[in-house]
Amino acid sequence: MKKNIESIGYSVFFEKGLESLQQFILNGGYSQVLVLVDRNTNDYCLPVLQATIPDITDYDIIEVDPGEENKNIDFCIGVWNTMLDFGADRKALMLNLGGGVVTDMGGFAASTFKRGIDFIQIPTTLLSQVDASVGGKTGIDLGNVKNIIGTFAQPKAVFISSAFLTTLDERQMRSGFAEVIKHGLIFDKALFEKTQSIDLKDNNLDDIIYRSVQIKNEVITQDPTEKGLRKILNFGHTIGHAIEGYSLENDSNPLLHGEAIAIGMICEAYLAHKINNLSIEGLHAVVEAFNSHFEKYNFNKEIYPILIQLMQNDKKNESNKLGFALLSEIGKCDYNIFVEEDLVLESLDFYRSL
Amino acid sequence: MKKNIESIGYSVFFEKGLESLQQFILNGGYSQVLVLVDRNTNDYCLPVLQATIPDITDYDIIEVDPGEENKNIDFCIGVWNTMLDFGADRKALMLNLGGGVVTDMGGFAASTFKRGIDFIQIPTTLLSQVDASVGGKTGIDLGNVKNIIGTFAQPKAVFISSAFLTTLDERQMRSGFAEVIKHGLIFDKALFEKTQSIDLKDNNLDDIIYRSVQIKNEVITQDPTEKGLRKILNFGHTIGHAIEGYSLENDSNPLLHGEAIAIGMICEAYLAHKINNLSIEGLHAVVEAFNSHFEKYNFNKEIYPILIQLMQNDKKNESNKLGFALLSEIGKCDYNIFVEEDLVLESLDFYRSL
Numbered sequence A, B: 001m002k003k004n005i006e007s008i009g010y011s012v013f014f015e016k017g018l019e020s021l022q023q024f025i026l027n028g029g030y031s032q033v034l035v036l037v038d039r040n041t042n043d044y045c046l047p048v049l050q051a052t053i054p055d056i057t058d059y060d061i062i063e064v065d066p067g068e069e070n071k072n073i074d075f076c077i078g079v080w081n082t083m084l085d086f087g088a089d090r091k092a093l094m095l096n097l098g099g100g101v102v103t104d105m106g107g108f109a110a111s112t113f114k115r116g117i118d119f120i121q122i123p124t125t126l127l128s129q130v131d132a133s134v135g136g137k138t139g140i141d142l143g144n145v146k147n148i149i150g151t152f153a154q155p156k157a158v159f160i161s162s163a164f165l166t167t168l169d170e171r172q173m174r175s176g177f178a179e180v181i182k183h184g185l186i187f188d189k190a191l192f193e194k195t196q197s198i199d200l201k202d203n204n205l206d207d208i209i210y211r212s213v214q215i216k217n218e219v220i221t222q223d224p225t226e227k228g229l230r231k232i233l234n235f236g237h238t239i240g241h242a243i244e245g246y247s248l249e250n251d252s253n254p255l256l257h258g259e260a261i262a263i264g265m266i267c268e269a270y271l272a273h274k275i276n277n278l279s280i281e282g283l284h285a286v287v288e289a290f291n292s293h294f295e296k297y298n299f300n301k302e303i304y305p306i307l308i309q310l311m312q313n314d315k316k317n318e319s320n321k322l323g324f325a326l327l328s329e330i331g332k333c334d335y336n337i338f339v340e341e342d343l344v345l346e347s348l349d350f351y352r353s354l
Helices: A021-027 A039-044 A046-052 A073-085 A100-112 A126-132 A162-167 A170-187 A189-195 A206-222 A229-234 A237-250 A257-275 A280-291 A301-312 A341-353 B021-027 B039-044 B046-052 B073-085 B100-112 B126-132 B162-167 B170-187 B189-195 B206-222 B229-234 B237-250 B257-275 B280-291 B301-312 B341-353
Strands: A011-014 A032-038 A059-064 A092-098 A118-123 A140-142 A145-149 A157-160 A322-329 A332-339 B011-014 B032-038 B059-064 B092-098 B118-123 B140-142 B145-149 B157-160 B322-329 B332-339
Touching (some): A011 A206, A021 A046, A021 A118, A032 A100, A039 A046, A039 A092, A059 A073, A073 B140, A073 B145, A100 A118, A100 A126, A100 A140, A118 A126, A126 A170, A126 A206, A140 B073, A145 B073, A170 A189, A170 A206, A170 A257, A170 A322, A189 A206, A206 A229, A229 A237, A229 A322, A229 A332, A237 A257, A237 A322, A237 A341, A257 A280, A257 A341, A301 A341, A332 A341, B011 B206, B021 B046, B021 B118, B032 B039, B032 B046, B032 B100, B039 B059, B039 B092, B039 B162, B046 B092, B073 B100, B073 B140, B100 B126, B118 B126, B126 B170, B126 B206, B170 B189, B170 B206, B170 B229, B170 B257, B170 B322, B170 B332, B206 B229, B229 B237, B229 B322, B237 B322, B237 B341, B257 B280, B257 B332, B257 B341, B301 B341, B332 B341
Parallel strands (some): A011 A157, A032 A059, A032 A092, A118 A157, B011 B157, B032 B059, B032 B092, B092 B118, B118 B157
Antiparallel strands (some): A140 A145, B322 B332
16 A cells, blocks of 8 residues: 655545545535536546545536646636636635646636635546646646646645546556656656556556656655756656647647657757767667657648747746756756757757657 | 835835835846736826836836726736737746736736746725735636635735826725725724825825735734635625626726725624624714715615625635624724625615615
8 A cells, every 4th residue: 555645735645445535525624515527537537536425415516628628718717607606615625536637727726716725636647647636736728828827726635546547548548658757757767667668558557656746746845836946847848838739729639748748758858868968878768768659740840930939938938048857867857958949940850750 | 204014025115216126126137027007007107117217128018908897807818918929938027017907917917827927016006005015915807706816926026106196086096095994994093083184185195005004914914815814804895895896897987996895884884883893983983984085876776686696706705604804893893704694785775875
């Protein structure tokens, strides 16, 4: 049995059956419980949740459409209005049951409704369990600019249950796995090596999920508001977010977050090799790690200006220079590295040439 | 010369000529300065500001429409998008130059843009100087529900200059004066008595502004997130906000905030007399204080259900009961008092009967 992880003022509970959840809610003295779901988690995860909190029968369900393209201000306004319709007061509790869209947007909606009500994150995808569950970042997209509006707001608790992962398809599992690999690359060579022998269909993932959350938590508790160290978590994300934003706007079947940042990590490993001492072997290891799990994404030079434009909105930039977190070796990452546009374009060429 | 007031991690500077502002900005090492104005402050206040920061010549102006009815999510989205267009990064500084609409919405936009950038409040109306300038509340309205979406976010500094007050008309001055009277009623009988001999046209208001900010600051530093004591600042606001929301939706020339809460304070003084030991003389003193400055607002019983509906969205409520802060005597106020709907309606009758 895993121990809980203590984060900033709250615990992350690793409990397949969500054993502590009901008592946690009852102890909170809440006036009301709201559950935010999307259509998928409403069908597949809500019954699991309901079975674990039999004594809590009076709650209101808010449903949003699934998919990153719906993590926007319009849906958020819908959530706020529904909270108003349900008469939610400041002592209401919000349970965010879903992937990153639900936990990010639900966290933002809760942290700004009446200037902030309590919320509990129950991430149901591998991606949200290893990425969105700790760190207190909430956010929504504006247009095609990712997570540009948000708050730093800590949940009251996070519950991680592997029971929900059985509802995911292969693409979703791979998408989350990209972040697990990232945690290895930036912080723990042993975890990275472990990921290379994992079969997502067969293996029990409890250990790598736990270790992944532990790494992220170690980083974010040292730097909750991303003044420094925390930026290493953005490895792959400067370019990855731009590709994700482009794909969301232009592809009928857009890339998932992890699929996009896998591409971003290959490109940024190239940058790391060029200007941050990552060895050629290190670069190859990164390329191979992602190529063995992800299909090639095809794009041409014509979209480079769009990608650069999207990168220019990245939160890590300063004074118009593109900011990156770059590996120095497998398991170590630096941050606040500003890179010329030409070299960024070269890294996109590199990816396309693979 | 007044001393600065120390609030939660920042100073309130009382400086007619904004003498410290330029150096304060230069010391911050910001990548960029954004100035949020409305049409009025763009015309009347921006030149004053510009003259005081001659060495800062490179800044971007964001203009919103003036008026409480524009403190909404649509305008806020416009502000966020303009910040993106200007390429604002996390080290940008936002100066909010205007009344409560600009400081509340600008504070919210800044505190949620890229999860929070620095902002300085420069309130230009009497109302915003005595009310919105300290306390770290930011917010916007959703539909006709006031300030329902927002954050607790502290500015880097607040600058209060009486130079801006000369640009205000009489109604705006009275609107702010209602909050000064409120600060006397809830916390300082001497201030209340002083307000009774003030002529808004003739008097220098520096002293009562300073004392008013001092009182508010004393309350909010004891209870920054409104778990208890801070609720006394909401005296008059449960009913006042409902009347303001109604008026915004229905009147061609809607009530200003202070005009609405003046009505709210009369009604809630009635409640205080009925159930919280406020003497009949106390009630009369409140009625007289506001009747001498404000015109009667006429409404009929048919709008009572709308007002009750609006009160039900008030942030102070718990478990569907209407929450109030009520005077016990002039200069003292209690909070967390929950009142039956019938008595609230009776207090509206009382106001109409005056």
